[in-house]
Amino acid sequence: SRWEEEKKEDGVKWMQLEHRGPYFVPLYEPLPEDVQFYYDGKPLKLSLATEEIATFYAKMLDHEYTTKEIFQNNFFHDWRKEMTSEEQEIIKDLDKCDFREIHKYFVDKNEARKALPKEEKQKLKEEADKIQEEYGYCILDGHREKIGNFKTEPPGLFRGRGEHPKMGMLKKRIMPEDVVINCSRDSKIPEPPEGHKWKEVRFDNTVTWLASWTENIQNTLKYIMLNPSSKLKGEKDWQKYEVARRLKDVVHTIRAQYRKDWKSKELKKRQRAVALYFIDKLALRAGNEKEEGETADTVGCCSLRVEHIQLHPQLDGQEHVVEFDFLGKDSIRYYNKVSVEKPVFKNLQLFMKNKDPTEDLFDQLSTTFLNKHLQHLMDGLTAKVFRTYNASITLQEQLKALTNPEDNVAGKLLSYNRANRAVAILCNHQRSIPKTFAKSMQVLQEKIDAKKKQVEEAQEEVKKAEDEFKDTQDAKAEDNVEKKKKLLKRLEEQLAKLNIQATDKEENKQIALGTSKLNYLDPRISVAWCKKFGIPIERIYNKTQREKFAWAIDMAGEDFEF
DNA sequence: GCGTGCGACTCAGAAAGTTATCG
DNA sequence: GCGATAACTTTCTGAGTCGCACG
Numbered sequence: 001s002r003w004e005e006e007k008k009e010d011g012v013k014w015m016q017l018e019h020r021g022p023y024f025v026p027l028y029e030p031l032p033e034d035v036q037f038y039y040d041g042k043p044l045k046l047s048l049a050t051e052e053i054a055t056f057y058a059k060m061l062d063h064e065y066t067t068k069e070i071f072q073n074n075f076f077h078d079w080r081k082e083m084t085s086e087e088q089e090i091i092k093d094l095d096k097c098d099f100r101e102i103h104k105y106f107v108d109k110n111e112a113r114k115a116l117p118k119e120e121k122q123k124l125k126e127e128a129d130k131i132q133e134e135y136g137y138c139i140l141d142g143h144r145e146k147i148g149n150f151k152t153e154p155p156g157l158f159r160g161r162g163e164h165p166k167m168g169m170l171k172k173r174i175m176p177e178d179v180v181i182n183c184s185r186d187s188k189i190p191e192p193p194e195g196h197k198w199k200e201v202r203f204d205n206t207v208t209w210l211a212s213w214t215e216n217i218q219n220t221l222k223y224i225m226l227n228p229s230s231k232l233k234g235e236k237d238w239q240k241y242e243v244a245r246r247l248k249d250v251v252h253t254i255r256a257q258y259r260k261d262w263k264s265k266e267l268k269k270r271q272r273a274v275a276l277y278f279i280d281k282l283a284l285r286a287g288n289e290k291e292e293g294e295t296a297d298t299v300g301c302c303s304l305r306v307e308h309i310q311l312h313p314q315l316d317g318q319e320h321v322v323e324f325d326f327l328g329k330d331s332i333r334y335y336n337k338v339s340v341e342k343p344v345f346k347n348l349q350l351f352m353k354n355k356d357p358t359e360d361l362f363d364q365l366s367t368t369f370l371n372k373h374l375q376h377l378m379d380g381l382t383a384k385v386f387r388t389y390n391a392s393i394t395l396q397e398q399l400k401a402l403t404n405p406e407d408n409v410a411g412k413l414l415s416y417n418r419a420n421r422a423v424a425i426l427c428n429h430q431r432s433i434p435k436t437f438a439k440s441m442q443v444l445q446e447k448i449d450a451k452k453k454q455v456e457e458a459q460e461e462v463k464k465a466e467d468e469f470k471d472t473q474d475a476k477a478e479d480n481v482e483k484k485k486k487l488l489k490r491l492e493e494q495l496a497k498l499n500i501q502a503t504d505k506e507e508n509k510q511i512a513l514g515t516s517k518l519n520y521l522d523p524r525i526s527v528a529w530c531k532k533f534g535i536p537i538e539r540i541y542n543k544t545q546r547e548k549f550a551w552a553i554d555m556a557g558e559d560f561e562f
Numbered sequence: 563g564c565g566t567g568c569g570a571c572t573c574a575g576a577a578a579g580t581t582a583t584c585g
Numbered sequence: 586g587c588g589a590t591a592a593c594t595t596t597c598t599g600a601g602t603c604g605c606a607c608g
Contacts, residue, residue: 298601
């Protein structure tokens with residue numbers, strides 16, 4: 001297929017890479033003289049560095065998390081470290097700090113920017129476009145490719161997800177001296193900003209990143225990489241789905257194997273087999289171990305603790321029910337009650353016996369051990385492949401089951417969304433209910449009611465016209481009947497469309513469809529579905545998505561099978 | 563060997579920004 | 586046709602997975 005002709009040596013990702021380096025966010029601009037910080041009720045002029053950090057906090061005053069003790073303590077600790085000794089002498093209590101004037105200054109500034117005249121906004125946009133044009137692209141093997149994130153992250157206060165122990169810590173400004181540049185030896189090497197140097201320039205074509213730096217909160221690397229529309233990323237994406245398709249061929253064998261292993265004499269094997277069952281059936285993530293105290297307390301399959309499940313021999317008329325309740329990736333809650341096969345239930349009872357709630361459910365198991373086993377079952381198989389496989393196969397099955405060829409485009413799109421939704425539910429992709437949800441739902445309902453009324457009126461009009469025609473039998477009255485019927489039909493269609501909209505909206509209020517669409521669903525399934533039912537591809541993929549999935553749009557015919 | 567830390571990559575939802583829609 | 590608002594899109598950057606080097 002399309003990429004096979006230019007196979008590279010193992011591990012080599014490119015032959016040529018040229019770019020401008022990262023775009024550095026603007027330096028701090030001091031506050032105007034009349035915007036003041038107050039300590040213990042009295043104005044206090046801060047040093048530049050101290051003031052900058054104060055503005056980070058001031059900007060966040062509206063956020064609920066600035067009220068959290070951990071956030072405040074982390075912030076105050078890091079802030080004090082950057083103060084002059086004089087400032088340290090004075091500023092000893094965060095409660096005596098008054099950032100409100102600074103806060104107001106930024107709120108006003110924001111509004112002023114929004115209220116700018118059209119021409120001014122246009123000018124700003126052109127400036128942004130120019131930066132994008134200059135820094136937003138690279139040359140990779142002769143092709144101009146879009147970069148995903150070409151700007152350094154601005155300094156600020158760290159806010160992790162959930163109950164993160166490091167929330168409020170100071171995220172430092174990235175300087176050229178922190179940045180490692182990666183490009184090809186013979187390319188035009190990016191110039192560091194005036195008066196600065198790069199930390200390092202290297203020429204490593206076994207990696208895909210263009211620049212990297214170490215962030216100071218978790219002490220981990222951050223990268224500048226290509227946009228999903230790039231050939232490099234697209235090829236990788238395609239590979240991912242090909243691995244998942246290979247799993248389809250062997251999944252039955254693997255399922256038979258883990259069923260057998262439920263009865264293994266080795267406890268470790270049993271744990272692996274039960275964990276794999278969860279990963280397969282419930283699309284759980286692998287669940288690597290994490291360093292305690294460094295991140296929020298979240299788990300995946302292998303790191304589940306006894307406290308995260310409850311066993312019910314009987315529940316709501318079902319047998320062997322496992323009740324899951326834990327925080328997964330991004331501290332999103334996973335709550336599910338699942339009826340499992342009896343040996344699984346018995347094994348879980350065994351694994352939980354004589355354990356504290358805080359102990360590991362699968363105490364013998366690690367993701368490394370699990371993945372070694374999977375690798376042995378199929379080349380390239382890891383825990384996450386099950387998520388991709390089950391997501392994609394579910395979409396395909398749901399589309400088959402839900403699409404009614406008789407439906408109009410809106411009806412078919414509802415079916416598509418429902419199939420997509422089934423996957424999002426499987427993968428537990430949630431979002432917070434939009435703030436305006438209740439209100440906009442009410443508005444929609446009112447529209448529906450109004451439309452219903454119109455339909456009823458139109459029905460009566462039709463009847464009246466028909467009666468008149470019966471009486472008069474003249475051509476004009478006949479025309480009128482047709483006219484009224486046409487109107488009725490149009491109104492009925494509008495009503496149906498509104499009802500579909502309302503259904504879709506309600507079903508979707510807490511479900512995030514984007515993640516599965518972008519990362520788990522083989523796009524060729526969707527492309528094939530569109531072709532088969534004559535749905536324009538633009539109706540399911542926007543411009544960005546079409547760019548990312550160009551390979552699939554190119555490749556898949558209407559008879560593509562995952 | 564083998565566990566452990568780290569590097570490189572994918573995946574994640576919130577928030578900001580832009581466009582479409584509606585009265 | 587205009588302004589408010591909702592819907593959609595883009596940006597942002599944190600949080601996972603997983604392989605491998607290293608001691």
